Amino acid sequence: MLKVLKQGFFSTLQDQGRFGFKDKGVPVSGSMDTYTTKAINTLLENASNAAVLEITMTGPTLEFNAPTYICIGGADFVVTLNNEPISLYKIYKVNTGDILFYGKLNIGFRSYLAIKGGFKSTVILNSSSYYYPITKSRCVKKGQELDYEECVDFSPKISEIKISSIFNKNELEIAKGPEYNLLNPSQIKQIFTTIFSISNQNDRMAYQLQENIEGVNYSMLTSATLPGTIQLTPSGKLIILMKDGQTTGGYPRVLQLTDRAISILAQKKYGDTISFKLV
Incomplete structure (x- = not known):
């Protein structure tokens, strides 16, 4: 068991997601930054869908109650294991009673x-990903114990990797959405020349951008959406749906983020800036 001594702001268990239930109104959920989770699971030679702990903005303090091996990635926190600093994308052995502490956040927004x-x-609808009320909990709480299998001997093929950082990338690659043809030349120019900033309304459901463009006053039937779908409201607000986002929406779906762009955006916080590039 991994005991949560301090819970941090918002930590959840996430795998790659809950697929096949959007017609029931169930979001995909899963890791916001799949670029990172795939890397650290690969290092540990885990299944690609192995559940990880997603840590947002401020981190927890954790106590290991059995030996195992760990790897952290994503946002650059000051992280210590028994008061000794540890690095991103490197495997560490932990023993019974070891303490993992998350301190200051330097860059990024989500650690894994x-x-x-x-x-x-508990696997619900083929996934362990937290999403209330599908799962009992919204997030990990102080005093909670997270289960894992003891591992006393592991010889990894690769114990450490250096990967290109996504924190300094502000350009998000996008494809045209189903209602892209509703945009006029002025709106298209605004989308691709504006430096947008992340508003304070951002979470696992959606990211809103602070800057407005010309709106689209178009009445449409509620239609299917995906993680990364960008909707344009009549007031000109751009809303980017994320992993816990609604499965349908009534605003025009003008653009769609690539998977890598979703990972980049997941590491952005209030006030950070982004731009768009059509692919």
Whole structure:
């Protein structure tokens, strides 16, 4: 078990997502930054869908109650294991009683903790990803114990990697959405020449951008959406749906983020800037 001594702001268990239930109104959920989670699970030779702990903005303090191996990635926090600093994308052995502490956030927004074999949690609709009320909990709480299988001996093929940072990338690659043809030349120019900033309304459901463009006053039937769908409201607000976003929407779906762009955006916080590039 991994005991949560301090819960931090918002930490959840996430795998790659809950697929096949959008027609029932169930979001995909899953890791916001799949670029990172795939890397750290690969290092630990876990299944690609192994559950990890997603840590947002401020981190927890955790106590290991059995030996295992871990790897962290994503946002650059000051992280210590028994008061000794540890690095991103490097495997560490932990023993019973070891303490993992998350301190200051330097850059990025979401960190990920992977454990050998993945965290063990109740599988609901083919996924362990937290999403209330599909799951009982919204997030990990102080005093909670997260289950994992003990591992005393592991010889990784690769113990550390250096990967290109996504934190300094502000350009998001996008494709045309189903209602892209509703945009006039002026709106298209605004989308691709404006430097947008992240508003304070951002979470696992959606990111809103602070700057407005010309709106679209178009009445349409509620239609299917995906993580990364960008909707344009009549007031000119751009709303980017994320992993816990609604499965349908009534605003025009003018653009669609690529998977990598979703990972880049997941590491942005209030006030950070982005721009768009059509691919």
